[in-house]
Amino acid sequence: MEEPVKNDVPLMSPGLAETVESFSLMFEQFGFPRMGGRIFAFLILTERPYVTQAELTDLLQASTGSVSTMIRLLETLGFVERVSLPGHRRDRFRVHPDPLVEMSKRRVEGAIHMIDIIEKARHNKEIGPLATERLERAESYYRHFHVEMELALVRWLEANPLPEHEVADE
Amino acid sequence: MEEPVKNDVPLMSPGLAETVESFSLMFEQFGFPRMGGRIFAFLILTERPYVTQAELTDLLQASTGSVSTMIRLLETLGFVERVSLPGHRRDRFRVHPDPLVEMSKRRVEGAIHMIDIIEKARHNKEIGPLATERLERAESYYRHFHVEMELALVRWLEANPLPEHEVADE
DNA sequence: CAGTAATTTCAGTAATTACTGATATCGTTG
DNA sequence: CAACGATATCAGTAATTACTGAAATTACTG
Numbered sequence: 001m002e003e004p005v006k007n008d009v010p011l012m013s014p015g016l017a018e019t020v021e022s023f024s025l026m027f028e029q030f031g032f033p034r035m036g037g038r039i040f041a042f043l044i045l046t047e048r049p050y051v052t053q054a055e056l057t058d059l060l061q062a063s064t065g066s067v068s069t070m071i072r073l074l075e076t077l078g079f080v081e082r083v084s085l086p087g088h089r090r091d092r093f094r095v096h097p098d099p100l101v102e103m104s105k106r107r108v109e110g111a112i113h114m115i116d117i118i119e120k121a122r123h124n125k126e127i128g129p130l131a132t133e134r135l136e137r138a139e140s141y142y143r144h145f146h147v148e149m150e151l152a153l154v155r156w157l158e159a160n161p162l163p164e165h166e167v168a169d170e
Numbered sequence: 171m172e173e174p175v176k177n178d179v180p181l182m183s184p185g186l187a188e189t190v191e192s193f194s195l196m197f198e199q200f201g202f203p204r205m206g207g208r209i210f211a212f213l214i215l216t217e218r219p220y221v222t223q224a225e226l227t228d229l230l231q232a233s234t235g236s237v238s239t240m241i242r243l244l245e246t247l248g249f250v251e252r253v254s255l256p257g258h259r260r261d262r263f264r265v266h267p268d269p270l271v272e273m274s275k276r277r278v279e280g281a282i283h284m285i286d287i288i289e290k291a292r293h294n295k296e297i298g299p300l301a302t303e304r305l306e307r308a309e310s311y312y313r314h315f316h317v318e319m320e321l322a323l324v325r326w327l328e329a330n331p332l333p334e335h336e337v338a339d340e
Numbered sequence: 341c342a343g344t345a346a347t348t349t350c351a352g353t354a355a356t357t358a359c360t361g362a363t364a365t366c367g368t369t370g
Numbered sequence: 371c372a373a374c375g376a377t378a379t380c381a382g383t384a385a386t387t388a389c390t391g392a393a394a395t396t397a398c399t400g
Binding site for chain 1 (some may be wrong): 379
C-alpha cells in the first residue's frame with residue numbers, strides 16, 4: 001500500500017546488502033544521508049576496483065539524482081575518489097585508499113570549531129564567573145583532545161602504513 | 171505571515187541569547203534537537219544555581235512539552251541534573267558538574283559500537299580480501315583511538331580535577 | 341484527602357530534509 | 371561538429387523530526 005511497484009530488480013547479494021545497510025545507519029549517526037552512507041559502505045565492501053554511477057543506481061535502487069549528489073558529497077569530503085580516465089565516458093569511483101585519515105581530519109576540525117565557539121562565548125560581557133569557569137574547563141578539555149587526537153593519529157599511521165596495491169584497471 | 175503573534179515577551183539578555191544560539195547550533199551537529207541544545211547551553215552559561223522548567227519555557231520561548239522532554243533527554247544523557255528538593259513543588263535543574271566527562275564516555279561508547287559493526291561485517295561470508303583488509307585497518311584504527319581517548323581523558327582529569335564548590339540553595 | 345501547581349504524555353502541525361525523475365549540461369566519439 | 375551517453379541540476383514529493391498546546395498524571399500543600 002506504500003510501494004508503487006518495481007520489485008523486479010537485480011540486487012546485490014542479500015548478505016552484503018545487510019552489511020551495507022548497517023554501515024549506512026552508522027554513518028547516518030555522523031550526520032550524513034542514508035543514501036550517501038550506502039554508497040560509501042558499498043565502495044568499502046566491494047572487491048571491484050571501480051564502480052560507475054549507473055551500477056550504483058542499479059545495485060542500491062537509487063535515482064540517478066541522488067547517486068550523483070551523494071557521490072559528489074563523498075568526493076568533497078575525501079571519502080571517495082573519482083577516476084575519470086580519458087577515453088572512457090563514464091567516470092569510475094572507488095573508496096579513498098585511507099578514508100579513516102580523512103575522517104580523523106574532519107574530527108579535528110570539529111574540535112577547532114568547538115574551541116572557536118567557546119572562545120567567543122568567553123569574550124561575551126554577559127557571562128559571569130561560574131560560566132567562565134565552565135567554559136575555561138571546556139576549552140582546556142578540547143585543546144587537550146585536539147593535540148592528543150592528532151598525536152594518536154600520527155602514531156597509528158606510523159604503526160600502520162598504508163599497504164599499497166594500487167590496482168590495475170578493470 | 172508565518173509567526174502568529176506573541177512577540178510581547180520577557181527575554182534573556184540579547185548578548186547571552188546569541189551565545190546560547192551558537193552553542194545550540196553546535197550541539198545540533200552532534201545530533202540533538204536545537205531546543206535541547208538551547209537548554210543545555212543556557213544552563214552552562216547562567217550564573218543561577220538552579221533553574222525551573224517554567225523559567226526555561228519563559229526564557230527560551232519554548233512550550234512546556236518540549237522543555238519537559240528535552241530536560242529529560244539531557245538528564246538521561248548525564249548532561250543535566252534534576253534536583254527535586256522536598257518541600258518544593260518545582261524541580262530545579264542545573265548543568266552536570268562535569269558534562270565533558272559524560273560526553274567523552276558517550277564518544278567512547280560510539281567507538282565501541284563502530285567496532286562491533288566492523289566485526290560483524292568481517293564475519294560476513296560475502297566479503298572478499300580487499301574489503302577484509304579495509305575492515306581490518308578500520309578496526310585497528312578504532313581500537314587504537316578507543317584506548318587513546320580513554321587514556322587522554324584520564325590524563326586530563328588528573329591534570330584538571332573538578333574544582334568543587336557545590337553551591338548553596340536559592 | 342481535596343485542591344492545586346508542576347510535569348509528563350500525546351496527538352496534531354509545521355518545518356526540514358532526503359529522494360525521485362525529468363530536463364539541462366557536459367564531454368567523448370565517430 | 372553532430373550525435374549520443376553520462377553526469378549534474380532542479381523542482382516537486384514523500385517522509386521524517388522537532389515542536390506546540392491541551393489533556394492526563396503526579397506530587398506537594400493546607
